[in-house]
Amino acid sequence: MISQLSWKVGGQQGEGIESTGEIFAAAMNHLGYYLYGYRHFSSRIKGGHTNNKIRVSTTPVRSLQDGLDILVAFDQETIDVNVHELQDEGIVIADAKFKPTIPEGSNVILYAVPFTEIARELGSSLMKNMVAIGASSAILDLDTNEYYDIVYQTFGRKGTKVVENNMKAIGKGAAFVQSQSQGKPSNLKLMPADGQKRMYMIGNDAISIGLLAGGCRFMAAYPITPASEIMEFMIKHLPDYGGTVIQTEDEMAAATMAIGANYAGVRAITASAGPGLSLMMESIGLAGMTETPLVVVDTQRGGPSTGLPTKQEQSDLMAMIYGTHGEIPKIVMAPSTVEEGFYDAVEALNLAEEYQCPVILLSDLQLSLGKQTVDYLDYDQVEIRRGNLDIDPDLPELEKGHYFKRYKVTENGISPRILPGTKNGIFHVTGVEHDETGKPSEKAPNRREQMEKRLRKLKDLPKKFPAPVTKTTINDENPDLLFVGYISTRGAIEEAMARLRQDGFKVNHAHIRLLHPFPSEEITPLLENAKQVIVVEHNATGQLANILKMNTGYGDKITSVLKFDGTPFLPGEIYHECMQEVVVYGNR
Structure with missing residues (x-):
């Protein structure tokens, strides 16, 4: 039995790939497993390869796993693009319709399952994703009845017949794989979960709930990936609390409307991504000059210009701190988990009013759209401070x-x-x-x-700010390595650290939650005591590393581990990069 599993489904955008992953993950969450999911998708509505990778574990996880145990493929491209991730004797479950093939030399097991044929026999080819879920369940030795509640929640409004047919599709998919494996037990059976009920949500939803709980009653915004889910959430829920959302003609109008509402005494926000934030800069300066509260959520994505609209990057940092012309007071804060997204959204609203200035809540695509297991949020921690x-x-x-x-x-x-x-x-x-x-x-x-x-x-804000630096596993007084990161790199850093500790290195970690004004007094002693500092970030120029050097010195100790290809860091990538740097610096 295994304690964690890495599962991925892929195919062409628009053929149910997202719903396949959602239903599989919902069932795992229902059973009490911890989850971390990340969806790779193209910047178009339909067509183009997409996949959803989900990590399932009996213990908390905050990053994707390096390898892959099960790949569910709806087309050959999915196999060709993702097969390299599979572990030895990993499993490919593919639709027999496209006559799947495995690249020569790949040590994986292929199950060609007639997803589409089975679904059509049940009345609709759309149910092929449910057949795939059933096939996955057989590999994991899961009882298909565990899906009933999820299927009912998803399709119940369409009637009992639709629910029954989808459950039949799951059952037939499982039965086909069981017949092909000839009763041979799978080596991918998961250890039982603790059965506890937890939430499973994207960072944008947690931020939205925090804004709502923190008293936001007006949002002005223009749709943009990956911030649109915040606006969609608020459109759905804000009217229930006496608030409203306006979709503006552009981001300049969104920012100035939010400023006007705050001036009138209403807690108001806007949310966007890099291109939209560029348009808002003059308005953010106006909020600083007029000392009007303003909360702006920046969900970073690949740039510049339109760049990589649906891919991961952290390249807005310098712009968020220094982008406005002239000099104004500004707060830039950065949650590193979904839970922190909720609490930091509340705090952003408080700080904007207490200090009468713009507050940038800095996220990134991985945190904004990636899904994490979340303990139930503690609303007793929410307080409204209006300065x-x-x-x-x-x-x-x-x-x-x-x-x-x-x-x-x-x-x-x-x-x-x-x-x-x-x-x-x-x-x-x-x-x-x-x-x-x-x-x-x-x-x-x-x-x-x-x-x-x-x-x-x-x-004095850095001294008053709650936990400006999250110190995870800070227990070595003079470590060989000090990791520094922000936002979504936290989980991959922590797992890389665990491997380095097993190799005998002393390793500490500081994840920065308040980026401006920079908490120099808190982080400088950590840099001073470390032999080498590794800054992990998603950009090409080492923006966080440069901020660190500007505010603390110690440039001779700081090394960057950078990734800017649009994909999230995996723990193994950070580990191997650090091993190379350690060899160079001789810090063994």
């Missing part, structure tokens, strides 16, 4: 020609904030430099005073 916003102040009557000091110079840089229309609270709002009342002013002393006020408001 210096006074909803119903009793303000003294203003003398003629005087205005409320909305941009009052304060010691901590955070000015009083009231809602527009407040009695005796009139003030001016403009994107040009202004005095304490908002009135435009280009006087040099005023410019210095207002600029210094805005910039000092974030001075």
Whole structure:
């Protein structure tokens, strides 16, 4: 019996590949296994190779597995593209319709199962994916009845007959493989799971739930991969809580609408990806100058320009920190798990209002669209903090020609904030430099005073921010290696670390959750104590490594492990890259 399994289904986009993976994963989740799934898909609606790789484990997992145990193929291209991942004696379950062949020299087992033929006998070729699920169940020695609840949830609205036929398809697929294997027990039978109920969701859904729980009641956005699921979630659920979503004509309008709503006192957000964020930069600067709260979710993808719209990358970091013209206070934070996506979304809304500035919640395609097992979210941890916003102040009557000091110079840089229309609270709002009342002013002393006020408001944030650096397995005082990463690289790094520890290396890990203002005081001692620092990131220029050097020094210790081909890191890739670097540096 095995403690974990790597399973992949592939075929042409639009022929049910995603639903096949979803139903298989839902059944595994129902049984209590931990899951991690990642879908490879093309930037078009139909056609082109797509696959869904799902890792099933009896213990928590946060990354894909290096190899592959079972490949379910709906066409020959799936075999040709993915067979190299299969372990020795791995299994290919393929539709007999296309007469599947295995490349010469591949040590794998092929089951040619008539997916399409069986499905047609039951009334519809669309059920071929259910036949494939049944065939997989036979290999894993799973009771096909375990799928009933999932099939009913998926197809129950279409009637009892449809549910019955889909269950028959699963059963016939299992029976065919059992007949072909002649009762030989599979070596891929999973150990029993703990049976606990957990959620299984993409990062975008967790972020959306966090935004909703954190009091967001307005979203303005323009559809873009991989951020669209946030807008779709909010369209479906926000009206139930008195909120609304507007699909704008472009990302500039989305950002300015969100700024307007926040100015009026409504917690409002927008979400996009790299190309959309480029268009929002002037508006983000406006939020910084007018000290208006604004939360922007950036789900990074391959760039530049249209780039790789449906592939993994982490190349927006420098743009998110330094992209706006001029200098404004800005917070950039980065969750590394689905759970953190929920809690950080709540925190982003709080910080935007407390510090009256833009907050970028930085995700990437792997976290945004990849699926992870999630323990039930703790809503008791959710608190709403609105900072210096006074909803119903009793303000003294203003003398003629005087205005409320909305941009009052304060010691901590955070000015009083009231809602527009407040009695005796009139003030001016403009994107040009202004005095304490908002009135435009280009006087040099005023410019210095207002600029210094805005910039000092974030001075102490790294000390107040909850866990700006996630220190996983930090227990070696003077490690050979210190890994540094952010967002979705966490799981692959942790597994690579485990292998390096088995090889006798002392290894620590710091995953950065607050990227700007940078938590230098917290991370510098970790760099100082390490012999070598390995920064793992998905871009070609080492953006996180450069941020690290700028804020801490220690450039002579820092080495980058980079990947920018659009695919996620696997633990083995990081391990082998590090072994090469360790040899170079002599840190054995």
